[in-house]
Amino acid sequence: MHDVAAAAGVSQATVSLVLNSASGSRFSDETRKRVMDAVRQLGYRTNAHAKTLRDGISGIIGFLGDAVATAPFAGKIIEGAQERAWEDGLLLLTMNTGGDKALEAASLDSMLSYKVAGVVYAGMYHRRLDVPEALSTVPSVVLNSQDRKLRLPSVAPDEELGGYTATRRLLDAGHERVAMINIETLESELPAAVGRYNGYTKAMAEAGLPVRPELVRFGSGNELDGFTHTMDLMTGNNPPTAIFCANDRTAWGAYQAATELHLSIPRDVSIIGFDNQETLAPHLRPGLTTLELPFVEMGRRAVDLILQGAEPDGRVEFMTCPLIERNSVTHPKEKP
Amino acid sequence: MHDVAAAAGVSQATVSLVLNSASGSRFSDETRKRVMDAVRQLGYRTNAHAKTLRDGISGIIGFLGDAVATAPFAGKIIEGAQERAWEDGLLLLTMNTGGDKALEAASLDSMLSYKVAGVVYAGMYHRRLDVPEALSTVPSVVLNSQDRKLRLPSVAPDEELGGYTATRRLLDAGHERVAMINIETLESELPAAVGRYNGYTKAMAEAGLPVRPELVRFGSGNELDGFTHTMDLMTGNNPPTAIFCANDRTAWGAYQAATELHLSIPRDVSIIGFDNQETLAPHLRPGLTTLELPFVEMGRRAVDLILQGAEPDGRVEFMTCPLIERNSVTHPKEKP
């Protein structure tokens, strides 16, 4: 800046004022031009560190993930956060620790050294987790998970509404025997498993339909369990006309079972998934109707909260999972 | 730091020296203890901005992607870069622009304001791309792509060696009629398509086998093309005994065709893929033998080069794609 000042024949203060005073500047056009020319010619760029040091406000937000980076949706969740941050001219300092607590503490420490405006603490899947103590020294938000101690505000997908929406979609199509293949037991207390299940039962109850135990299965969320449970369901007597698979991989297994049994989707059985896994759902044949985890939106919202100050009020914001309509759901066959 | 000094009854300089002098410090144990106690008690953390300002060396590396974040491997490529950066105590300032050139320029500008030690410019798929001018003002490396102007050093997967390895794997198993379904035409000049094809022809030539035009197909890298080309190949006369699919999605289509034709993989036909897409390859039945794009390694290497100064020598470092052995390849059936 001193160089620019010298080149323009003015003082450093003048350069600073010309560059920053929005418009109510009190300098002659002549001087302003000389300054701007010098800036361009010297390729001057302001030093963000000096600015931060002087003003005490940082242009950086920290993004700390346990192992998000390895998940295929990692990019999306970061993208949303980044987008929102950039709208306020902030950048994201990212770090994922792979669950290593020592690394977590160290990198968080490093972030705090940069006086970040806040920290997004992201979980790789929806669960209740313990957050580092140091997070309380700065506005922080838990993303795609919930603070077990109910202190930091959290942003997570609305699993229950998602399960409800999925089930409703099937019920609205006219199905009555609707099965569900869950991704975990209810005892796991996994929010995704419990919430999606609750949504299912709620929709069934609302439609005046019983939740039949033989139509509710618990797998581990992989395609093999989807396959075996679907085989079992469809070869039993009085099989369901539709299956709500609590994730897309399970639905994929259901597709394989349907192929094996020479059943057509959706004519013989409707399938609905969950996750909208982009490398899978659109590529199945027929395209899988499913619910999308709103990663970009969640990322945005988390940063939003930080920019608003993010008091540790323990609130949990549940974000809606939109229904992605493809071709795996139709009305049930007429019973002759 | 002044607060710490006051609390410990020493000067600010003493605090700084106690905290930084590795071990050859010349302070009494008594003083050192008082300083450390004060540091702990006040929860003092050094201000990275002040440090950077004073020393002129930044602890941040920029990671600029065109649209990497949306790709499923985004996390991996960032993870590798991050890991390597952290080994030197550096953090990553990430930004992905979605290909928006104005946004790219603006965010790069912002990164440069932070006096980043270097910038990794990542492409979402392997191609030759135009890099922003401003990158030349700081050590920069092109990742998962190549600088079209051959200026910045680039780190990219060794497509040709990958194609060679895949084909060799099939030849070594005893196959002679080996087909290839590519992901693009050669005119596209897509390094992945051209390189993998060259690897294929090289391996065939080396084995003294002809490259039969009827066994080489060009699709668009999706499962539908994999399906139709495999149907066509396997129903023609004198079908191949093995197919090299230039990506996993194509291989998936090949699997579907095999199912349709009641052919068993690998007994009736061996399949090898490329990409090792983690949401697909391990979950196919049988598990797909394929080549892995070394994203973590590439990310590491890119940062490595930056830490070494990364002169704009135009070099391209090709990283080996490891063979991931699963169960889709075996020896050909004996011809009766």
Add this chain to the structure above:
DNA sequence: TGGGCCTGGTTATACGAATCAGTTATTCGT
């Protein structure tokens, strides 16, 4: 007895930007 040399500190300064409080000229109102 005084110079040299450790030991254990302190003082002062620079890094780059922002801003408050001046300081000149010039113009204006009466």
Add this chain to the structure above:
DNA sequence: ACGAATAACTGATTCGTATAACCAGGCCCA
């Protein structure tokens, strides 16, 4: 014609850290 207001700009200071240069005792040795 004289004080006040205004336009246009500058000086000095601040943020937090690192470090070169300096300083005060105490000890040793000739």
